[in-house]
Structure formats: structure tokens, C-alpha cells
Amino acid sequence: MRLQDKVAIIMGAGQAPGASGAIGNGRATACVFAREAAKVCCVDRNLDSAKETAALIAKEGGDAIAWAADVTEEAAVVAAIAGCFDRWGRIDILHNNVGISVEGGDAPLAEITPETFQRIMNVNLCGAMLACKHVLPIMRAQAGGVILNVASAAAYWTAYPNVVYPASKAGMVTLTRQLAMQNAGYGIRANAILPGRMDTPMAVDRRVEATGRSRAEIVAERDATVPLRGKMGTGWDVAYAALFLASDEARFITGVELPVDGGALARVG
Numbered sequence: 431m432r433l434q435d436k437v438a439i440i441m442g443a444g445q446a447p448g449a450s451g452a453i454g455n456g457r458a459t460a461c462v463f464a465r466e467a468a469k470v471c472c473v474d475r476n477l478d479s480a481k482e483t484a485a486l487i488a489k490e491g492g493d494a495i496a497w498a499a500d501v502t503e504e505a506a507v508v509a510a511i512a513g514c515f516d517r518w519g520r521i522d523i524l525h526n527n528v529g530i531s532v533e534g535g536d537a538p539l540a541e542i543t544p545e546t547f548q549r550i551m552n553v554n555l556c557g558a559m560l561a562c563k564h565v566l567p568i569m570r571a572q573a574g575g576v577i578l579n580v581a582s583a584a585a586y587w588t589a590y591p592n593v594v595y596p597a598s599k600a601g602m603v604t605l606t607r608q609l610a611m612q613n614a615g616y617g618i619r620a621n622a623i624l625p626g627r628m629d630t631p632m633a634v635d636r637r638v639e640a641t642g643r644s645r646a647e648i649v650a651e652r653d654a655t656v657p658l659r660g661k662m663g664t665g666w667d668v669a670y671a672a673l674f675l676a677s678d679e680a681r682f683i684t685g686v687e688l689p690v691d692g693g694a695l696a697r698v699g
């Protein structure tokens with residue numbers, strides 16, 4: 431029970447639909463937090479998906495609520511945070527998991543429009559900033575809390591084909607460091623998680639639908655880029671990294687970026 435008496439709010443706690451049965455990073459994290467006794471507020475722009483996550487938690491005997499909010503709308507973010515606080519009287523963990531890429535229209539530079547750039551930045555980076563902005567007064571009053579920002583190894587991948595997603599995730603890493611320094615005096619920690627190639631519905635099933643290629647082919651292509659055993663990770667790998675960083679075991683760790691990528695970022699050349 432590594433998160434006993436903790437309250438967590440997870441932005442993007444649903445997941446993209448997919449036929450494979452794979453679990454998304456946010457949903458897996460919500461489940462793992464609840465298994466470790468955290469109370470979990472599952473926030474997503476897709477309320478049905480947030481409800482599915484809360485129902486999975488309830489089925490395992492955990493305590494969760496679902497909340498609809500689009501993280502680009504400040505009033506909706508404020509309402510979600512207030513809903514969580516009103517229910518449990520505190521917020522110990524903010525997990526910013528929302529992220530979009532090709533579904534937001536990401537593309538190589540020559541094809542990017544300012545509208546696309548702003549849309550993806552708004553969801554991936556501004557959304558996280560808004561959640562931090564409105565959770566921090568609660569955490570400061572409590573003299574403690576943990577912020578986890580889900581960035582991506584793509585923040586460093588120069589071979590990545592599209593431009594906005596990696597830029598937004600690089601921004602997430604720097605935002606995390608700023609958050610860590612500006613709030614360390616209040617006992618609040620902020621760390622970034624950098625997933626590599628994960629087998630989630632968003633990353634694989636959606637690509638199968640978009641390209642018409644087989645799942646096996648896309649999986650093999652992604653597996654081949656992973657040094658560790660040549661296999662992608664799963665949402666559970668992100669969840670267990672998040673669990674460690676959220677728990678008191680990581681009480682002296684702030685301002686770091688933790689790759690969860692099977693060694694992808696360690697490879698040079």
C-alpha cells in the first residue's frame with residue numbers, strides 16, 4: 431500500500447479505443463495507483479472512457495471517480511480539480527498523461543500549419559500547465575505533493591518524422607524542471623516520465639486503423655527499435671515508474687526525467 435491515504439488526480443485517465451485489449455498509459459497508472467490504496471480522480475475529455483477506468487478500479491475494490499474535462503479549457507480543469515478536492519479534501523498526486531500526436535494533425539515541418547502547431551501544443555503542453563497551475567495552490571497549502579508529467583522519448587529522437595509532438599514533449603521536460611525548482615521549497619516534487627515505444631491502443635491500434643496495415647507488421651516495426659529484448663513496453667511499465675515517483679520512496683527525487691523506453695535513449699549511433 432505504497433500510496434495509502436494519498437489522493438491522485440489523473441488527467442487523461444481514459445484511453446484511445448482499440449480492438450487489441452492493450453491498456454493505455456493513463457488507465458494503467460490509475461489502476462496501479464488504486465491498487466496501492468490511492469483514491470483516484472479519473473479525468474478525461476472522453477467521460478465514458480474515464481468511467482471505464484473508474485469501473486475497473488471499483489471492480490478491484492478501489493476508490494475512484496470519473497470526471498469529464500478537456501484540459502485545454504481552463505474552467506473545466508478548475509472544475510475537475512475542485513471536484514477531486516471536494517470529494518477527498520486533498521490532492522497529493524497530479525499525473526498529467528494527456529497527449530496527442532497524429533490525431534491532432536502532426537506532420538513533417540513542410541506540412542504543418544500554425545493551427546496544427548497551436549492545437550497540439552495547447553493539448554500537450556498548455557493543458558499540463560493549466561492542471562499544475564490550479565493544483566499547486568492546494569499542494570502548497572498542504573506543504574507537499576507530487577506532479578508527474580508524461581513526456582516522451584520523442585523529445586530527444588531526431589529520427590522522429592513529425593515536428594510538433596516532440597517539441598511539445600521537450601517543452602514538458604523543461605516545464606517539469608521549472609515546476610520542480612519553483613516548488614521545491616514547498617516540499618512539492620515534479621518529475622517527468624519519458625515513455626519510449628509502448629504497446630497502447632493509441633500508438634498501435636489507431637495506427638492500424640489509420641494505415642490499413644496489419645497489427646503484426648506495426649508491432650514488429652516498433653519492436654525492432656527497442657534495445658531491451660526487441661519488444662515494446664506496455665502501459666503497466668509506465669504505471670510502475672509513475673508509482674515509484676509518486677510514492678514516498680522517491681521523496682528525495684525531483685526535477686528528473688525518467689525514460690521508460692527499454693534503453694532506446696541510451697543508444698548513441
Ligand SMILES: NC(=O)c1ccc[n+]([C@@H]2O[C@H](COP(=O)([O-])OP(=O)(O)OC[C@H]3O[C@@H](n4cnc5c(N)ncnc54)[C@H](O)[C@@H]3O)[C@@H](O)[C@H]2O)c1
Nearest residue numbers: 442444445446454455475500501528529582628630632633
Ligand atoms: N504509447 C506510446 O508509445 C507513448 C510513447 C511516448 C509517450 N506517450 C505518452 O503517453 C501518454 C498516454 O499515451 P497513450 O498511448 O496511453 O494514449 P491514449 O490516447 O490512450 O491516452 C490519452 C488520453 O488522453 C485523453 N485526452 C486527449 N486529449 C485530451 C484533452 N484535450 N483533454 C482531456 N483528455 C484528453 C484521451 O481521451 C485519452 O484517454 C500521452 O501523453 C503520450 O504522448 C505514449
